[in-house]
Amino acid sequence: MTGGDSVAEVKRILKDYPKMEIDIVNLSEEIAELEAMLKDEPITAVRFEAERVTGGAGELTATERAAERRIKTEMRIETLKHQIAAIERKQRVVNRAVDVLDELERAIVHARMAGRTWEQVADEVNYSERGARKKGEKAIKDIAFMLFGV
Numbered sequence: 001m002t003g004g005d006s007v008a009e010v011k012r013i014l015k016d017y018p019k020m021e022i023d024i025v026n027l028s029e030e031i032a033e034l035e036a037m038l039k040d041e042p043i044t045a046v047r048f049e050a051e052r053v054t055g056g057a058g059e060l061t062a063t064e065r066a067a068e069r070r071i072k073t074e075m076r077i078e079t080l081k082h083q084i085a086a087i088e089r090k091q092r093v094v095n096r097a098v099d100v101l102d103e104l105e106r107a108i109v110h111a112r113m114a115g116r117t118w119e120q121v122a123d124e125v126n127y128s129e130r131g132a133r134k135k136g137e138k139a140i141k142d143i144a145f146m147l148f149g150v
Contacts, residue, residue, distance in 0.1 A: 006144040013094060013147075014113050014140075020087050027080050027087075034077050038070060097146040105139035108132060 001009065060068065098109055104125060111121040122132040144150060 001148050001150055006148040006150040007140055010140050010144045010147060013090070014109065014143075017091070017094060017113050018115075020091055024084055024087055027084050031077055031080050031084075034073050034080075038073055041066070041070070093147060094143075097143045100146070101139050101142060105135060105142070108136040109139050109143070112136060 098106055101109065107125050108121055111124055116124070118129050118133050118136075121136070122129040125132055125135075127135065
């Protein structure tokens with residue numbers, strides 16, 4: 001990743017940072033719903049009389065369908081857990097990078113992450129808009145270096 005690409009990626013990550021927590025909550029709720037569904041839907045007991053083997057027509061028995069649904073649901077839960085872990089990992093990396101910035105740079109980055117305009121940021125940190133932008137761009141480049149080594 002080039003320097004310009006890494007700076008653009010950091011800007012995107014910081015802009016999306018507030019949405020990450022919402023994403024984690026939504027994914028966690030989906031996991032809870034799927035786990036509740038698994039708990040409420042046990043695999044159907046095998047009934048040999050009603051479900052005879054039918055010569056390999058490819059049709060699943062009710063028990064096999066229930067087991068297949070259960071396996072697919074468990075796989076979906078694992079996928080969601082991996083997505084949450086990836087988001088949390090990204091949050092930790094960003095937090096570490098922002099934490100090592102100086103106090104002014106941290107304030108600027110947090111204000112921009114909260115969606116404030118450069119004019120609002122400048123007012124908050126008692127800088128000119130140009131000065132706040134310059135300090136903010138330096139902070140973004142520092143974060144890009146910490147995240148991507150570029």
